[in-house]
Amino acid sequence: MSNFILLAIGASAGGLIRWQIENNLLCNVIGTLIIGILVSMKSKKELHLLIGVGFCGALTTFSGWIMECIELMSANQFMKATQLIFMTLGLGLIAAILGFAIGYGIKHLKLFQSQSSIRRSEVRQRF
């Protein structure tokens, strides 16, 4: 499939989900968690384009986050604006590291795989 179609599918899904959730903080955290998983699994280029560049890129937004801070500041709510900045950054970093851990678990510790499929691959390795 052409690269553009992969990107378009991911981006439209990400954009529409952000529209439905109506919460930039939540979208940013979810998107960062997913891209963390993807990056640590060292996925193929096509999957990175679909989910990383397309879906997560469109689901998360930098401009919306900063604009929310500006709106709070112009309403003289400096405390809330500072809170939003630090909370988004902190939760984003935690989500990314959690994503790295989950991705590592899936790839190396063979989590989320049934025992029989692990046994089958062990048998295959032995012979």
Add this chain to the structure above:
Amino acid sequence: MSEEASNYYSILLITIGAISGAWVRWKITENIQNTYLKSWSTFSVNIISTFFLGLLLSLLGRIESADVKINLSLLIGLGFLGSLSTFSTFIMDLLETMFNQKWKQSILLLLSSIFGGLLMASLGYKLGNQ
């Protein structure tokens, strides 16, 4: 327009905006292999879209028709600029500099993104109100 029809119309606007935003971001960042330049290309995309979001919001205040206002904010604000800017890649770039223990660069990237973003957004907003 009936409620259902306007819902489909909103979906169409957001889809068009989100796809074009992601495409522009991909084209800008695609061919850069150098990790140093990569993080700054994400930075510039984010800063530019923040500027235009500020500009858009102030310009929307001048438009009288509520329908046009909503449609433009869905197409350009939520769709195009929301998708053009990205938080997830920003965090990935930030963590990459931290894992490589390039602390100066991570602090520079962090501070310039946040303060640059705030500055550009208010600049765009002011410009639209001129």
